[in-house]
Amino acid sequence: MKGSLRPGSSTLTESFYFWGRSILLGQKLLFDERPKTERRDLFDRERELEELVNNLHRPLVVVTGVRRIGKTSTLMVALRESGLPFLVVDARKLRDNYSLGDLYALLSQALSSSLDRLKDVLSRVQGVSIMGNYVELSWKGKRYVSLGDLFDHLNEKRIIIAVDEAQRLRGPHSGEIKNAMAHAYDYDRNLTFVLTGSEVGLLHEFLGTEDEGSPLYSRYYHEVRLERFSREQSFQFLERGFSEAGMKVEESVIEEMVEFFDGIPGWLTVAGNHYLSRRDLGEVKEMSVRLALNELRNLIESKARISEVTGRRYREVLKCVGEGANSWSKLERCVSEREGVALSSSVLSNVISQLEGMSVISGYQFLDPVYREAVKRL
Ligand SMILES: Nc1ncnc2c1ncn2[C@@H]1O[C@H](COP(=O)(O)OP(=O)(O)OP(=O)(O)O)[C@@H](O)[C@H]1O
Numbered sequence: 001m002k003g004s005l006r007p008g009s010s011t012l013t014e015s016f017y018f019w020g021r022s023i024l025l026g027q028k029l030l031f032d033e034r035p036k037t038e039r040r041d042l043f044d045r046e047r048e049l050e051e052l053v054n055n056l057h058r059p060l061v062v063v064t065g066v067r068r069i070g071k072t073s074t075l076m077v078a079l080r081e082s083g084l085p086f087l088v089v090d091a092r093k094l095r096d097n098y099s100l101g102d103l104y105a106l107l108s109q110a111l112s113s114s115l116d117r118l119k120d121v122l123s124r125v126q127g128v129s130i131m132g133n134y135v136e137l138s139w140k141g142k143r144y145v146s147l148g149d150l151f152d153h154l155n156e157k158r159i160i161i162a163v164d165e166a167q168r169l170r171g172p173h174s175g176e177i178k179n180a181m182a183h184a185y186d187y188d189r190n191l192t193f194v195l196t197g198s199e200v201g202l203l204h205e206f207l208g209t210e211d212e213g214s215p216l217y218s219r220y221y222h223e224v225r226l227e228r229f230s231r232e233q234s235f236q237f238l239e240r241g242f243s244e245a246g247m248k249v250e251e252s253v254i255e256e257m258v259e260f261f262d263g264i265p266g267w268l269t270v271a272g273n274h275y276l277s278r279r280d281l282g283e284v285k286e287m288s289v290r291l292a293l294n295e296l297r298n299l300i301e302s303k304a305r306i307s308e309v310t311g312r313r314y315r316e317v318l319k320c321v322g323e324g325a326n327s328w329s330k331l332e333r334c335v336s337e338r339e340g341v342a343l344s345s346s347v348l349s350n351v352i353s354q355l356e357g358m359s360v361i362s363g364y365q366f367l368d369p370v371y372r373e374a375v376k377r378l
Pocket residue numbers: 030032033034035036041042043044045065066067068069070071072073074198265266267269270
C-alpha cells in the first residue's frame with residue numbers, strides 16, 4: 001500500500017509556518033520527546049480529544065492504550081482545553097509495594113502544582129498544611145486527612161483529578177483508594193476522575209467494576225481508547241516533524257520508519273528526533289531496539305524479584321513468543337524445551353495473562369513492533 005502514503009493535509013504553507021516557528025522559538029515541537037501539553041503540538045487525535053473533553057462531566061473516565069501511544073499527551077491537552085481546574089497525579093512514580101506515605105507524597109506534589117487554584121479550599125482542610133508553595137498532607141497521627149475527606153473538600157470546586165498510569169495504584173492501598181473513589185463517585189458531584197493506563201488489563205483489574213468484591217463494582221466509566229496511527233498518519237507525522245526542523249528527508253527513509261515503528265507516535269517521535277542529529281536510519285533503529293530491550297529486561301527483573309524461577313519463566317515465554325510460538329500448544333512446547341521440564345498449565349496461563357494484562361502481548365503476538373525485535377536479543 002506504499003502508494004497510499006502520500007501526505008494529504010500537510011500543505012506548503014503549513015510546513016513554512018512550523019519551520020519558521022521552530023527556528024524562531026528554537027523548539028523541536030512535534031519531535032519533542034516530552035508529553036505534549038498544547039493542542040498545536042499534538043498531531044491529530046481530534047476525535048479522541050473531543051471524546052475525552054465531552055465526557056469530563058462524568059464521575060470516571062479512563063484513557064487506555066499501549067505504551068507510547070500518546071495517553072499523557074492527549075490527557076494533558078484535553079485538560080487544558082476543558083478550561084476546568086485539574087490536578088495530575090503521576091502514579092508511575094510509585095514503587096510496587098508503595099507505602100501510604102509514598103501515596104500521600106505523590107498527592108502533595110499534585111496538589112502543590114495546582115496550589116494557586118486550590119489554596120482557598122485546601123487551607124480549610126484539617127491535616128493539610130500549606131508551606132509557601134508546597135502542600136503537606138498528614139497521613140497519620142491526630143491531624144490525619146483521609147482520602148475521602150480530601151475528596152469531599154476538593155468537591156467544593158469543580159475539579160478534574162487525573163491519575164496517570166493508574167494501574168500503579170494496585171497494591172497494598174488499592175482498597176483504601178477505591179473506597180474513597182467510590183464515595184466520591186456517589187457523593188462528590190463536582191469531581192471527575194480521569195485515569196490513564198498503558199497496562200490496560202491491570203488497570204481494568206484495579207478498577208474491578210465487574211468484580212463484586214470491589215468498591216467500584218458496577219460503576220460505569222467511559223473509556224477513550226487510543227489506537228496507533230495509520231500508515232498515512234505516521235507518514236504525515238514524520239514529514240511534518242522533519243519539515244518543522246527544516247530537514248528534507250527522502251520519502252524512502254520515511255517509509256521505512258513508518259514500516260518499522262508501526263504507528264506508535266512515541267517511537268516515531270524518538271526516531272524522528274534521533275534522525276535529525278544522526279541521519280542514519282540503522283542507528284535510529286538500533287537505538288530504539290536497545291531502549292525496548294532495556295524495558296524488557298526491567299520487566300523480567302521485576303518478576304525475578306518474586307523469585308528467580310519466575311523471572312526465568314517470563315524470559316522464556318517472551319523469547320518463545322518472539323520465535324513465533326503463536327498458540328497455546330506451541331508456547332507450551334517451546335517453554336518446556338527451554339526449561340527442560342514441562343510447565344504446569346496454570347503457571348503458563350498465569351504468565352501469559354500477566355503479559356496480556358501489561359499489554360506486552362495479545363493473542364500470542366507482541367503489541368509493540370520494537371519489542372518484537374528486541375526480544376531476539378534477550
Ligand atoms: N499525537 C501526538 N502528537 C505529537 N506527539 C505525540 C503524539 N502522541 C504522542 N506523542 C509523543 O510521543 C511520546 C509518547 O507520548 P505520551 O508520553 O503522551 O504517551 P503515553 O501513551 O503516555 O506513553 P507512556 O505509556 O510511555 O506513558 C511523547 O514524546 C509525545 O510527545
